[in-house]
Amino acid sequence: MPSFPYKLITFDVTGTLLKPKSVFKTYADFAKRCGIQVEPTDLTNGFKMAFKTMDVNHPNFGLESGLGWRAWWSSVVKETFKNAVPEETGRIDSVANDLIEHYAKGSAWSMEPQSIDVLKSLKSTGAHLGVISNFDPRLHRILRENDLSEFFSFVLTSYEAKCTKPNVAIFRCAAEIFKQQSGVPLIGEEALHVGDNYDLDYMAARGAGWQSILVSSKGTNSTCKDCLVLKSLQELKEHLVK
Incomplete structure (x- = not known):
């Protein structure tokens, strides 16, 4: 395997x-x-x-x-x-x-179906999981009260990073946090970002040299015909965890 x-x-x-x-x-x-x-x-x-x-x-x-x-x-x-x-x-x-x-x-927030299940499965692979989100500091409490914090090695909000997606600097900041936590540098192709926005998530991560996947209930994206677009987090799990 x-x-x-x-x-x-x-x-x-x-x-x-x-x-x-x-x-x-x-x-x-x-x-x-x-x-x-x-x-x-x-x-x-x-x-x-x-x-x-x-x-x-x-x-x-x-x-x-x-x-x-x-x-x-x-x-x-x-x-x-x-x-x-x-x-x-x-x-x-x-x-x-x-x-x-x-x-x-x-x-005040509802969880997307399979959020916890997919995070459990991905964490079991040994990969570090993190959050990169254009958000203010309230996000930490929101994730904690939805029982999601435990899955993440770090939560990086744009407010705390002092830069927003699609600026590649926020991805570089995340890579530096990974290096500090793991003790090893991160090669771009070893990093994957998952999001629902073509510009802020998919292309921003690609611009930083990362891999990226869009998750959209439509399963398509009119802006980018060649993008990998999955319809749900369940499909993400099936795609990544064989």
Whole structure:
């Protein structure tokens, strides 16, 4: 039997291992507790606009501009509601604080099917497992409360790495952590990154000299016909663990 080809396998989190539960319904429910009536569907466009604007003006959750991740998310929430219920701006501060705390909890996130099973199988190969995610420091608690932390040798958020995917620097940072933990340098072809985003995961890892796999329920990617795209984490397990 051939030896396992990877010494390090890293995962994206959002959309790959976990996803937030009913984001816009949750936003509307928290607003209702503060006496603000708004339909979840009225928040969708506002959130997308607010997130994109903040990401451009204050990259990496406000780290680069000095705003900080908590104020960054507070601004996203406020702008989301400002577009839907502009008359309620005075009461949104409380909603923003509550939502920031809510999404720090593991219970606010749902696990993708087979997450634990595939991580157990891959860990049994002897490979180091890690996380590379564009996220703020709350990710550590989220993974811990979803019983996922135990599988990873390290969890590297963009906020703590001071750079975001698709910057190859975050993959080099992960390789350095692996070297420190294992005592051996990492050759690019011995590293695999798994994620759901073509640019941020698949191509970013390739740019760092790593191998990469996309996991998408569609099983295809219109941007890259030659990409290895698997439909589920179960397929990932079957592909990697023979």
